[in-house]
Amino acid sequence: MSETKLSKKDLKKLDAALTEALLDAQYELRRSGRGPLLVLISGNDFAGKAEAIYAFYKRLDNRHLNTRAFSLPQAIDARMPRLWRYWRSLPPDGEIGFYLGSWYHQPLMQYSRGEISREQFDEHMCELVRFEQLLIAEGVGIIKLWLHLTPRHASEQQRLALDPSEQPVAMREWGEFSAADYEDVRTAAARMRELTSTELAPWHQVHSHDSDYRDMRIGELVLEASVRLMESDDEQPPVHWIGSPDRLQDQLDFSKALDKPVYKEQLEQYQKRLRELIRHPGFAERSLLLVFEGTDAAGKGGSIRRITECLDPRYLRVHGTSAPTAEERSHPYLWRFWRRIPSPGSVVVFDRSYYGRVLVERVEGFAADNDWRRAYAEINDFERQLLDSGTVIVKFWLAISEKEQLQRFEAREQSPVKRYKLTEEDWRNRKQWPAYQQAMNDMVMRTSTPKAPWHLIPAEDKRYARVETLRIVCESLETALGLR
Numbered sequence: 001m002s003e004t005k006l007s008k009k010d011l012k013k014l015d016a017a018l019t020e021a022l023l024d025a026q027y028e029l030r031r032s033g034r035g036p037l038l039v040l041i042s043g044n045d046f047a048g049k050a051e052a053i054y055a056f057y058k059r060l061d062n063r064h065l066n067t068r069a070f071s072l073p074q075a076i077d078a079r080m081p082r083l084w085r086y087w088r089s090l091p092p093d094g095e096i097g098f099y100l101g102s103w104y105h106q107p108l109m110q111y112s113r114g115e116i117s118r119e120q121f122d123e124h125m126c127e128l129v130r131f132e133q134l135l136i137a138e139g140v141g142i143i144k145l146w147l148h149l150t151p152r153h154a155s156e157q158q159r160l161a162l163d164p165s166e167q168p169v170a171m172r173e174w175g176e177f178s179a180a181d182y183e184d185v186r187t188a189a190a191r192m193r194e195l196t197s198t199e200l201a202p203w204h205q206v207h208s209h210d211s212d213y214r215d216m217r218i219g220e221l222v223l224e225a226s227v228r229l230m231e232s233d234d235e236q237p238p239v240h241w242i243g244s245p246d247r248l249q250d251q252l253d254f255s256k257a258l259d260k261p262v263y264k265e266q267l268e269q270y271q272k273r274l275r276e277l278i279r280h281p282g283f284a285e286r287s288l289l290l291v292f293e294g295t296d297a298a299g300k301g302g303s304i305r306r307i308t309e310c311l312d313p314r315y316l317r318v319h320g321t322s323a324p325t326a327e328e329r330s331h332p333y334l335w336r337f338w339r340r341i342p343s344p345g346s347v348v349v350f351d352r353s354y355y356g357r358v359l360v361e362r363v364e365g366f367a368a369d370n371d372w373r374r375a376y377a378e379i380n381d382f383e384r385q386l387l388d389s390g391t392v393i394v395k396f397w398l399a400i401s402e403k404e405q406l407q408r409f410e411a412r413e414q415s416p417v418k419r420y421k422l423t424e425e426d427w428r429n430r431k432q433w434p435a436y437q438q439a440m441n442d443m444v445m446r447t448s449t450p451k452a453p454w455h456l457i458p459a460e461d462k463r464y465a466r467v468e469t470l471r472i473v474c475e476s477l478e479t480a481l482g483l484r
Contacts, residue, residue: 015216019059022219029095034141037143039098041098042145044148047214065098069100079343087339090331093331118191129196129198132196133200136201141226145218148208239370241373249440252399254458258467270473274470275311278477282481284344287392288346288392289391291355291393292350294396295398299465317340317342317346333354357371358375359443376447387452392476392480394476397440399457409426
């Protein structure tokens with residue numbers, strides 16, 4: 001649509017045609033199960049951001065529209081990783097989500113006010129590009145709009161907004177900003193668009209001094225994005241892959257063991273120490289994430305219980321990771337794990353975890369090759385954000401030999417109280433032993449980082465494995481709290 005002034009009759013005709021096309025696109029998006037489509041609306045407070053969203057609520061089926069409005073983070077939001085609240089807010093497939101105060105707003109505000117350096121701002125922008133690339137790879141559509149007003153039009157709109165007879169602006173992202181302040185914002189926004197306008201998630205600048213033009217232009221852009229999302233080809237260039245040459249299982253000493261008296265003494269010692277560390281004043285500003293992976297029947301549950309039984313259940317959650325639900329499948333893969341990360345002062349344990357994508361989903365073919373191959377970098381990014389916000393991450397792989405696993409399977413089969421633990425899936429996975437070993441080697445090579453290393457525990461002696469995991473948790477916390 002051109003910015004030429006139209007008659008009311010022509011405008012009404014164009015609006016009706018656009019509304020029909022948008023309704024058809026919304027229906028097709030719902031039917032196809034693609035998406036969601038995220039519409040990020042940023043710009044001057046007086047450019048009509050909220051009013052532009054109202055136009056869609058007049059045109060479309062409101063049941064499948066979601067509006068998310070974010071101010072600067074406060075309370076728990078300020079203590080969690082920056083992207084946590086945005087991950088939690090993602091709408092499901094087939095819906096359209098409007099974002100006011102999107103993930104760009106906080107770094108843009110900080111940079112405009114001189115609270116962060118250009119280098120820090122650029123780093124934030126790179127992080128957001130990676131975030132959007134992850135979402136797009138998972139099928140999410142993103143359209144980013146900057147509603148532009150010239151200084152003259154901005155002053156006029158500000159004057160009208162301050163008139164009691166005019167309808168007030170629905171949301172003020174920038175607060176009481178002067179003309180000079182907005183000039184700083186415009187400069188920062190230009191830098192933002194330069195760094196984050198990508199082929200699949202470009203920025204569109206929309207002139208907003210004419211509300212009719214603004215709403216029609218945004219409607220056209222959303223229509224184009226909807227059609228493009230539904231017509232997108234799922235085929236992606238293959239991710240380059242070289243597997244790890246390591247054979248980590250062969251490097252473990254399975255003879256390590258503890259006799260019962262030593263086990264009892266050390267178990268009590270480390271459980272007492274863990275209780276003290278969780279009660280330490282410094283832990284109130286930290287959190288603890290424990291990730292347990294390992295060979296089937298390696299004793300993950302027993303090791304987890306020895307940790308959790310000494311902790312206050314009010315600040316503890318244990319999540320067993322199984323096949324995703326229908327709701328979880330309608331969101332990007334990491335969505336369900338972002339919703340379960342620990343808040344400050346708390347402990348979360350994953351019995352199986354987000355590493356399932358590069359383990360069971362890879363080996364059993366539940367994830368396409370490109371999906372699990374790019375997951376290593378996505379997981380590293382996820383953990384980096386948790387670490388930066390104060391989370392202590394401790395990751396365990398509990399290992400037993402193929403022969404020991406068979407003996408434990410057979411013992412479970414004969415035990416009335418343990419038979420429930422053994423499933424057909426366990427026997428099927430056992431046939432994939434070499435593939436799981438290779439997947440584990442690749443996982444450790446690609447995701448063991450200095451601040452979140454993998455700890456491989458020989459677990460043929462359960463007592464040794466339980467004490468060893470407790471010892472490592474305690475020492476990791478002591479290091480994080482500056483006690484070592």
